[in-house]
Amino acid sequence: MIKRFSNFIYESKFDSLAIAIAHDLFSIVKSTAGTKPGKAIHKEFTYSDPLEFSLNFIVKRVVQFNPRRSAHFKTLPWEVLNFEDNGFALDANAYIPNASDYDEPELELVLYISPEAEPLSYEILNHKLVEYVRHEIEHLLQTGINRRTGHIIKTPGKVRSGAESSYKYFLLSDEIPAMVAGMHASAVRKRIPIDQEFELYLRPFTKSGLLTNEQFNKVIRAWIKFTKQVYPEAKFSNKVY
16 A cells, blocks of 8 residues: 555654653653652543543552562563563553444553663653554554544454464554554654564564564564555665565
8 A cells, every 4th residue: 555645644643642642651750750669650641632532651660570460461471571671561552432432442551660770761661652652542543433544443352362362463453553553653763674673572572482483573574564565664674675
């Protein structure tokens, strides 16, 4: 699919929205630095233009990170590696009612961060917030009251549940656009090739043995193919032909 100039402006609008929201969240992180470890900080935001949704942001400082003891990270064991490498673990989810319900969608982002990683980890965290917010914005565009032409995709529940604990999750019809949208936004801000961003994202999954080399390559190929179709201006490394 070849995009027109108007499409690039359209995409840029949602990238800009993700950057603005990430700034709101990052301000909370900085303003609460020094908070006693173990105390969860909850902040709620409401947005109405150009998309209508609420956002719940949870920040918790922890000295030791054990996903199994966290309601938010107990099914995400690879986040241990992200915490060890970056000093924080981040998760995001979208709760989107059917458009006929007219209920407001809700995004939730949860951040566990080590006090020892502050402020050294802030630059990486800021990029990650942009990535995760843009990812969830793409899901808002796919279904519900915020759905937009060119983004509408719905993966059947049975297909999604069957892929939850498999590399096939990264290849779901609604996840590929969201994954690529998020990493495209962060790669542009970091000024790195997008395939390098893909590899950085998948590294914890390969290091923990959740992805084989064959599966890793299959996911990368699918993401690159989608990127070339939808983001023809994206920059790739010399490894991509």
